[in-house]
Amino acid sequence: MTDTSSSRPAEGEVQAPPQSGLHRLMRYLPLIAPVLLWAVPCWVLLYGGQHWPLPVTPVGxxxxxxxxxxMPLAMMRGHGRRQQDSAAVIGDTLLGASWVLFTWSVLIGVLLRLALTVVGVGDGQDRARIVTWAVLGVSAVLLAWGYAEARxxxxxxxxxxxxxxxxxGLDGLRVVLITDTHYGPLDRARWSARVCERVNALEADLVCHTGDIADGTAERRHAQAAPLGTVRATRARVYVTGNHEYYTEAQGWVDLMDELGWAPLRNRHLLLERGGDTLVVAGVDDVTAESSGLAGHRAHLAGALNGVDPDLPVLLLxxxxxFVDRAAAAGIDLQxxxxxxxxxxxxxxxLVRLDQPAVAGLSHHGLRTLLYTSRGTGFWGPPFRVFAPSEITLLVLRSPQRSS
Structure with missing residues (x-):
């Protein structure tokens, strides 16, 4: 394996594109969302025709x-300048709980109430109370299950x-993908070690981490990230930055991953050779890198592919x-x-679909570019995963010319 390219400096400032209506709306989301998340279930559970005894409604x-x-106060204290982990856990948990309550208050509040009305079950108060207990029951089950799924x-x-x-010669190459480990306020050092053990059991040729290692600095989350140094691969372990690295000290994470034996692919590539054939393994900084103001950090695909033989297949992190739009324009084989x-x-x-071309799984873009989007190995913020299980991905690369 050889390291053949390096980062290229920016060639001048790039003017930011005008903001869309969606992005302007997103500016007000932090003000609107908490009110909706708490007001809607409050109305459905307490004021939707139930006529609860006097202590219930005011207490609720x-x-x-x-x-x-x-919730917002705890999240600001936890994720703002104070970086208080206990406050972050409280705020994140309340965020997840309120989202689940909001979702099922809307769905059950409309659909179940309509169904009960159609079949003529009870009067308005009876139907309202059935809805209330159904919302609470479903939410409790999903939160308990979602917590177990996340952990x-x-x-x-x-x-x-x-x-x-x-x-x-490269047919059967085993590529393991982990991503979005998000080591954070909840200490997951033991979880991290078990993840690495499972990765090692897959006997990978190439192990990739596509960013969002943690929420917090490398120094602060070192104990949780340290097991990544135990990951084994017969060819290489490679890493690219995610947007969350740029919320703290991205260069610190790049340096730590380098110390742990991972190759940070900051707008550069490696050549993986086997059986007389070659695969280009390239990586770029996250698309938010340039706006972070950190010197030398930006997503630069041309730099990552500098000197690459155009006839060779390219795996891009x-x-x-x-980023697949740029990858497809460059003829990347797999992102x-x-x-x-x-x-x-x-x-x-x-909501994710409003910002990204894919949410999970394998998709095709352009003439030949495939994109695999992982659902992530860890979780961010709320310690819940509901109908979106985490994953460690094993991709076995196949050549169409392989012998049967």
Whole structure:
């Protein structure tokens, strides 16, 4: 294996594109969302015709009001300048709980109430109370299950990926993808070690981490990230930055991964050779890198491919799936990405689709470019995964010319 290229400096400032209506709306989302997340279930559970005994309604309303006030305050204290982990855990948990309550208050509040009305079950108060208990029951089950899903070691998702330009010498190459580990306020050092053990059991030729290692600095999350140094691969371990690295000290994470034996592919590539055939393994910084203001950091595909034989197949690591437009224009064979978490808590994937071309799985773009989007190995923020299971991905690369 040889390292043949290096980062290229920016060639002048790039003017930021005008903001779309969606992006302007997103500016007000932090103000609107908490009110909706807490007010809607409060109305459905307490004021939708139930006529609860006197203590229930004021006590319940007080609890919802405390959630509405406490959630953003805890998140600001936890994820802002103070970086207080205990506050982050409280705020993140309240965020996940409120999202689940909101979702099922809307769905059950409309659909179940309509169904009960159609079949003539009880009067308005009876139907309202059935809805209330159904919302609470479904939400409790989903939150308990979602917490267990978030904290478990991910299952392995295996798939064969045929690359038309892959030589027979590379047929069967085993590529393991982990991404979005998001080491953070909840200490997951033991979980991290078990993830690495499962990766090692796959006997990979190439192991890739496509960013969002953690929330916090490398120094602060070192104990959780340290097991990554135990990961084994017969050819290489490679890493690219995600957007969350740029919320703290991205260069610190690049340096730590280098110390742990991973090759940071910062707009450069490696050549992986086997059986007389060659695969280009390239990587780019996250698309948010340039706006972070960190010197030398930006997504530069031309730099990553500098000196590459155009007839060789290319495997590209890019944190966000939306980079695939540039990858397809450059004729990349396969892009590996994360970032989306598969939505993490259903039905958030519908909002993810507004920003990304894919949420999970294998998709085709342009004339020959394949994109694999992982649902992520860990979780961000709320310690829940609902209908969006985490994964460790084993991709077995196949050559169309392989012998049968």
């Amino acid at each position: 309303t007080t609890l919802f009001a405390l959630g509405l006030i406490g 478990r070691v991910p299952r392995v998702r295996r798939l064969d990926v045929q690359l038309p330009r892959l030589g027979t 890019a944190h966000q799936p939306k 590996l990405s994360g970032h989306t978490h598969g939505g993490q808590i259903w039905p958030f994937h519908h």
